[in-house]
Amino acid sequence: MAGKFNPRASKVFQAMCSEALRQLVTETPGVEDACLVTGDGFEIASALNKSASASRLAAMTSSMHALGSAITGELKLKECKSVIVDGEIGTIVVVRVPSRHAEMMLAVTCGKRGTIGGVLFAARQHARWIDERVTATA
Amino acid sequence: MDREHVILFAGPMGAGKTTAIASLSDIPMVTTEAINNDTDAHRKATTTVAMDYGQITMSDCEVVRLYGVPGQDRFDFMWRIFEARAVGLILLLDANTTDIAADLDHFLDKFRELVARGAVVIGITQTDAAGISGIELCHARLRERHQFMPVFEVDARSRDQMIVMLSSLVVMVQMRDPQLGAA
Numbered sequence: 001m002a003g004k005f006n007p008r009a010s011k012v013f014q015a016m017c018s019e020a021l022r023q024l025v026t027e028t029p030g031v032e033d034a035c036l037v038t039g040d041g042f043e044i045a046s047a048l049n050k051s052a053s054a055s056r057l058a059a060m061t062s063s064m065h066a067l068g069s070a071i072t073g074e075l076k077l078k079e080c081k082s083v084i085v086d087g088e089i090g091t092i093v094v095v096r097v098p099s100r101h102a103e104m105m106l107a108v109t110c111g112k113r114g115t116i117g118g119v120l121f122a123a124r125q126h127a128r129w130i131d132e133r134v135t136a137t138a
Numbered sequence: 139m140d141r142e143h144v145i146l147f148a149g150p151m152g153a154g155k156t157t158a159i160a161s162l163s164d165i166p167m168v169t170t171e172a173i174n175n176d177t178d179a180h181r182k183a184t185t186t187v188a189m190d191y192g193q194i195t196m197s198d199c200e201v202v203r204l205y206g207v208p209g210q211d212r213f214d215f216m217w218r219i220f221e222a223r224a225v226g227l228i229l230l231l232d233a234n235t236t237d238i239a240a241d242l243d244h245f246l247d248k249f250r251e252l253v254a255r256g257a258v259v260i261g262i263t264q265t266d267a268a269g270i271s272g273i274e275l276c277h278a279r280l281r282e283r284h285q286f287m288p289v290f291e292v293d294a295r296s297r298d299q300m301i302v303m304l305s306s307l308v309v310m311v312q313m314r315d316p317q318l319g320a321a
């Protein structure tokens with residue numbers, strides 16, 4: 001389990017992440033929403049076009065990743081890197097931020113215009129960027 | 139004929155739901171713990187963010203599946219998922235809380251559908267530190283609500299105490315099952 005940096009305690013970190021998520025949403029084809037959350041289900045930063053509640057999305061994202069971790073652990077597949085939920089008119093991708101300092105997940109939604117591969121690649125890129133910012137801040 | 143019952147553990151954060159299932163389960167538990175960032179709400183280091191799962195065999199033909207849900211309201215979508223599957227509810231309350239009657243009200247209201255159709259027992263934990271009778275407070279509140287359900291003082295770490303409470307619930311479930319009828 002990751003260590004002692006509290007991402008919600010740093011306004012500077014939250015502001016950096018908000019800007020990064022805004023770029024993710026505006027610059028990645030098909031991406032509609034993005035939300036960075038803590039492992040225990042609190043919003044750190046978000047860029048939401050939908051009318052979804054950021055706080056509920058944050059809680060659901062953490063639960064989904066936790067269930068993914070439970071099943072990968074059960075099947076001895078090591079860490080859960082991502083969870084993909086395939087809806088009829090869109091997809092939600094949840095990726096773990098690979099940080100030693102804090103438990104965080106990034107949820108990204110895309111509509112039919114996006115490809116799962118493209119969105120997953122962009123989400124992982126941003127997750128790594130977030131990890132680098134945490135390491136610099138922690 | 140083998141019988142399986144689904145029992146839900148609910149209650150406020152820190153009441154001992156995960157500990158209780160760990161005490162009871164015959165199999166390695168499934169847990170979904172994350173670091174607790176909300177230390178204002180509770181000082182515990184970790185918190186359940188999706189579900190706990192365990193299982194106990196009560197007799198040769200009776201298996202109980204134990205599901206624990208997070209205590210915080212922001213995870214209420216998990217409550218709805220597991221409430222629909224359960225036939226009984228173990229509501230754990232922390233004797234150290236500032237208002238145990240308010241917690242009782244909150245969770246009986248939030249799980250009103252299961253309370254109406256299923257069996258319910260209440261377990262009051264951490265009574266060793268509290269020095270007050272949570273049982274009396276809960277009974278008083280239940281009288282005001284015109285509801286009757288058994289209330290136990292339990293140590294969630296004690297398998298024996300948890301089995302007594304769970305066995306009571308299972309008997310209540312059996313009595314409500316038209317196929318099984320009264321024992």
